[in-house]
Amino acid sequence: MPPSTANKIMGYSSSKLAIMISISRLISRNTTSRILICSVFVISIVSLLTACSIPSTRGSGYRSSGNAPSPYNSPIASFQSASWQDLPGWQGDDLTQAWPAWLKSCDGLRKRGSEINWRQVCAQANNVSGRDGRAIRQYFEGNFQVYEVRNNATGKDSGLITGYYEPVMNGSQTRTATYTVPLYGLPKAWRGSKPNPAPARAELMSSGVLKGSEIAWVQDPVAAAFMQIQGSGKIRLEDGRVLRLGYAGTNDQPFKSFAQWLLDRKEINRSQATMQGISAWAKRNPGQVEEMLNANPRFVFFKELQGNVSADLGPNGALGVPLTAERSIAIDLKAMPLGAPVFLSTTRPLSSQTLQKLVMAQDTGKAIVGGVRADYYWGSGDAAGELAGRMKQDGKMWLLLPR
Numbered sequence: 001m002p003p004s005t006a007n008k009i010m011g012y013s014s015s016k017l018a019i020m021i022s023i024s025r026l027i028s029r030n031t032t033s034r035i036l037i038c039s040v041f042v043i044s045i046v047s048l049l050t051a052c053s054i055p056s057t058r059g060s061g062y063r064s065s066g067n068a069p070s071p072y073n074s075p076i077a078s079f080q081s082a083s084w085q086d087l088p089g090w091q092g093d094d095l096t097q098a099w100p101a102w103l104k105s106c107d108g109l110r111k112r113g114s115e116i117n118w119r120q121v122c123a124q125a126n127n128v129s130g131r132d133g134r135a136i137r138q139y140f141e142g143n144f145q146v147y148e149v150r151n152n153a154t155g156k157d158s159g160l161i162t163g164y165y166e167p168v169m170n171g172s173q174t175r176t177a178t179y180t181v182p183l184y185g186l187p188k189a190w191r192g193s194k195p196n197p198a199p200a201r202a203e204l205m206s207s208g209v210l211k212g213s214e215i216a217w218v219q220d221p222v223a224a225a226f227m228q229i230q231g232s233g234k235i236r237l238e239d240g241r242v243l244r245l246g247y248a249g250t251n252d253q254p255f256k257s258f259a260q261w262l263l264d265r266k267e268i269n270r271s272q273a274t275m276q277g278i279s280a281w282a283k284r285n286p287g288q289v290e291e292m293l294n295a296n297p298r299f300v301f302f303k304e305l306q307g308n309v310s311a312d313l314g315p316n317g318a319l320g321v322p323l324t325a326e327r328s329i330a331i332d333l334k335a336m337p338l339g340a341p342v343f344l345s346t347t348r349p350l351s352s353q354t355l356q357k358l359v360m361a362q363d364t365g366k367a368i369v370g371g372v373r374a375d376y377y378w379g380s381g382d383a384a385g386e387l388a389g390r391m392k393q394d395g396k397m398w399l400l401l402p403r
Contacts, residue, residue, distance in 0.1 A: 070147050072116060072401060077335040077371030079147035079399060087146065087343050087398055089356025095136040098341075098358040101324035103130075105339040105360045108319035116337055121402045140358075144341065144400040151371035159372030161346040163391030164330065164365075165384035166315050166323075167226060167233040171218040173243070179217035181224050183235075186248050186301040187213045198251035200297035215302060216243060222282045225258070225293050226275055226385075228300035231365070232315035234380060246315060248303035255366055261295035275389030314380065317363030325379030330363035335371045336399050338364065344374060346395030349387050358400075372397055 070079035084090055106122035121143045128139045150157045172179040187209050190198075204210060216235045218224050227233040227245075235243040259273040267285075268277055282289045305316065314323030317330070319339050329342065336342070338361055345356045359376070368375050374397060378384035 070399075070401065072337060072399070074152075074335050074371065076152050076332065078150045078152055080150065082146045082148045082398060084141055084146060086148070087356075088345050089354060090343065090358075093357055094133060095140070095358060096131060096133050098327050098360075099128075099130040099136050101327035101360045101362070102341060104321040104324065105319065105341070105362060108321040108362070109339045111320065112339070114337060114339075116340075117402055118339070140341070140400065143403060145403050146343070147399045147401060149336065149372050149397040149399055153371070157372065158394050158396050159370050159374075161344070161374050161376060161391065161393045161395035163349065163376045163378050163388035164230055165378045165388040166380040167223065167230055167385060168381045169218045169220070169223055169227070169233065169235055170238075171216050171235040171243070172238060173216055175214075175217050179219055181218050181221045182210075182214040183216045183218065183224060183227070183245065184210050184213045184301055185215045185303055194249075194252070196252075198253065200251070200253050200294075201299045202294040202297070204251060204299055205294075213301075215304060216245065221289055221293065222279050225296075228298075229255075231300060232302075244305045244315070245302040246305040248301040250301065251297075251299045253297035253299065255298045256296045258292055258296060261292060275385065314377065317377075319362040321362060323362055323377045324360070325377060325384065326357065327359050328362045328377040329359045330365045330368050330375035330377070331361040332368050332370055332373055333364050335373065336361055338362070341400040342374070343398040343400065344376070344395060345397075346376075346393045349390035349393065355393075 070081070072079065103125060106118070106125055109118040109122060124143060125139065128135050130136070148157055151159055170179075171183075175182070189209060198204075199207060199209070218227075218235065231247040233245055235245065237243060258278050259268070262268045262278065262281060263270070263273055268281055271277070272281070278292075282292070314325060314328065317323045317328060318333075329344065331338075331342070340361045342359050342361050343357070344359050345354070347353055348355050355376075359374075361374075363375070363377065365375055372395075374395065376388075376391065378388045378391075
């Protein structure tokens, strides 16, 4: 018999057996009419003692899956309660890397109204060491319930996971011989009232309405267009300063894909329908670049973000807090609440290598539509852009909500 089993038996006999013997003697001295009552009493006492010997599961995080309704309702997603054991890779995730992103979520959630009570779990986060992975895991398991996310339209528990990043380009605040491609702020004439409908890109570029709204110049028109798609970026100036640009608005035209325009014309194949493939096509076909760019009528305007140029800080997402590389995602606001922790299970770009992490729903985007849909933020710069441009994976998501 293993020592651990023997110890449990000895612990049981030393306390409970004595009580059982006393009760048995009591039964033997009583009349037959009282035997049934005493027997029931014995069973009750033993059951109570046995129950007390089972370790408490409160706060352990290993609740079994059930049909408990989610306190959050969505018109496009449904939520099935699950256990922490259902999360693939949960035990292997380094939660110290996710903790700063969660604290940023709490910063944003404290400033927003919500149907979900985030206040208590965010207050309890102040008592957890961000360097202690075990304590962080116990915090989430003890304070949150896991819900598997499903798409209402299809009933499926999987969906599309793409990637995005923050472009970093060399540039200038004045036009030079090298930097000739302007990035624009919102036109001054539109700040009082925007035209409805506003002109599409081709008309905007030729109308003259943008003149005087330039806030920076870069070298590559395709890179500038991808920065519009990302919605933010950094410009490294020649004097060493960094200019961070954030989203300031659009012309309210629908987004149309450059990649699809090229595919429809058989200019590229499916494997080339990435940011890298499109950039390579543009270098081979400089005379057709403007036509390709005009295929997307949507135009994005920028604004300079003061005081947020640190290399350690990502751009501000829709929650109003800086994004964290590989720990922030953009989601459909119809699907789940902004700021919430989400466990993501997918694969790395063009790979079967698993990517299973706790992330925070800190951003959103016009192209992020669906119950099980996320855009994974890879970070800033070219390396992040390489990964983001190739990411188009299947994935699953679990929403974490306060208990």
